[in-house]
Amino acid sequence: MKSIAITANTSWYLYNFRKNTILALLEQGYRVIAIAPVDDYSQKLTDLGATYLPVKIDSGGTNPVNDIVTFYAFYKLYKQHKPCVTLNFTPKNNIYSTLAAKCAGVKTLNNIAGLGALFINESVASKIARVLYKYSQNQADFIFFQNEDDRALFKQHKIAQGVMSDRLPGSGADLSRFTVSPAPDDGVTRFLLIARMLFDKGIGQYVEAARALKKQYGDAVEFRLLGFLDVDNPSAVSKAQMNAWAAEGVVNYLGTSDNVEAEIAQVDCMVLPSYYREGVPKSLLEAGAMGKPIVTTDNVGCRETVDDGFNGFICEPRSTESLTDALNKIIIMPHSERLKFGVNSRHKIETEFDEKIVINKYLVAVKQLLNEA
Numbered sequence: 001m002k003s004i005a006i007t008a009n010t011s012w013y014l015y016n017f018r019k020n021t022i023l024a025l026l027e028q029g030y031r032v033i034a035i036a037p038v039d040d041y042s043q044k045l046t047d048l049g050a051t052y053l054p055v056k057i058d059s060g061g062t063n064p065v066n067d068i069v070t071f072y073a074f075y076k077l078y079k080q081h082k083p084c085v086t087l088n089f090t091p092k093n094n095i096y097s098t099l100a101a102k103c104a105g106v107k108t109l110n111n112i113a114g115l116g117a118l119f120i121n122e123s124v125a126s127k128i129a130r131v132l133y134k135y136s137q138n139q140a141d142f143i144f145f146q147n148e149d150d151r152a153l154f155k156q157h158k159i160a161q162g163v164m165s166d167r168l169p170g171s172g173a174d175l176s177r178f179t180v181s182p183a184p185d186d187g188v189t190r191f192l193l194i195a196r197m198l199f200d201k202g203i204g205q206y207v208e209a210a211r212a213l214k215k216q217y218g219d220a221v222e223f224r225l226l227g228f229l230d231v232d233n234p235s236a237v238s239k240a241q242m243n244a245w246a247a248e249g250v251v252n253y254l255g256t257s258d259n260v261e262a263e264i265a266q267v268d269c270m271v272l273p274s275y276y277r278e279g280v281p282k283s284l285l286e287a288g289a290m291g292k293p294i295v296t297t298d299n300v301g302c303r304e305t306v307d308d309g310f311n312g313f314i315c316e317p318r319s320t321e322s323l324t325d326a327l328n329k330i331i332i333m334p335h336s337e338r339l340k341f342g343v344n345s346r347h348k349i350e351t352e353f354d355e356k357i358v359i360n361k362y363l364v365a366v367k368q369l370l371n372e373a
Helices: 011-027 042-048 064-081 091-104 124-137 148-156 203-220 239-248 260-265 282-289 320-332 335-352 355-369
Strands: 003-007 031-036 051-054 085-088 107-112 142-145 164-167 189-194 221-226 269-272 294-297 312-315
Touching: 003 011, 003 064, 011 031, 011 042, 011 355, 031 042, 031 064, 042 051, 051 064, 064 091, 085 091, 085 355, 091 107, 091 124, 107 355, 142 148, 142 355, 148 164, 164 355, 189 203, 189 260, 189 282, 189 320, 203 221, 203 320, 221 260, 260 282, 269 282, 269 320, 282 294, 282 335, 294 320, 312 320
Parallel strands: 003 031, 003 085, 031 051, 085 107, 107 142, 142 164, 189 221, 189 269, 269 294, 294 312
Antiparallel strands: none
């Protein structure tokens, strides 16, 4: 039985974002080796039928010793378990798993799910990371991009020009799990932002817009946040800051959830004012699949999910004024019009972002690398 490794910087990510990919590989008769740091979701990967192997990854850190340890850990796992192909997700996995796989004679398929702040910041750490990205991606066998902007950026920086590549419609949305769920027409317009709580995701602009609109509309509007707080990232929102916003009554912080569809179902509109280099944000795809209008920025990865004025609105990155204006359009819109936007969202996701399209592309690429196509 041929083994396929699948790696990410958290078990949570593999379970929540790549569960159906793992199941599809298992159904094809492959042994699946899931490699990620230990967390509450590691056992769930085993329960799916994968062989779970732990690895330490300092996701937000810049200590080179930790990264060398991560590289060597991947190398030992690949030499011991001998997968034929490794599918890598998240930035450090794309770098260190790729380099280790090359040394161990394992073929590599990488997913560039947005480049975060890597090509925005000019810090020493970002410059070093760019060099590592360039070197490691040149060693890959196949690269999937989630948007054409990232593909063009690789070409501009002459990264992986000789490597086979293709574009995916993000991570896709599971259309059987995320079904159309119209919001109640009860006189309250509810907004939801799902993301890691990072200022780069536009959390600050969202709070400022909420403050202005709450002042105008009072309890007729509600602004919710869902996602990991106080994460290991320089742009992270602190617990103290979130508590202050909640105490002010501007936003409701919902924590995290394994049942995000229940949270999405309750709201009228999904919001992501990100200026981070996204892949294609999963939260927007899932909200679109559930028939929700979307407000997001004219930003890499985000703009792909919205046809402005058809299933939502596009606003300018880093602009509280532009975001506030877009959210106000949703508020003053009749409920029936919001539902129409939601129908348009669902249609867009069905035709462009079905997760089955994504999984099938992975299976074809794996077979190609194994010369089984």
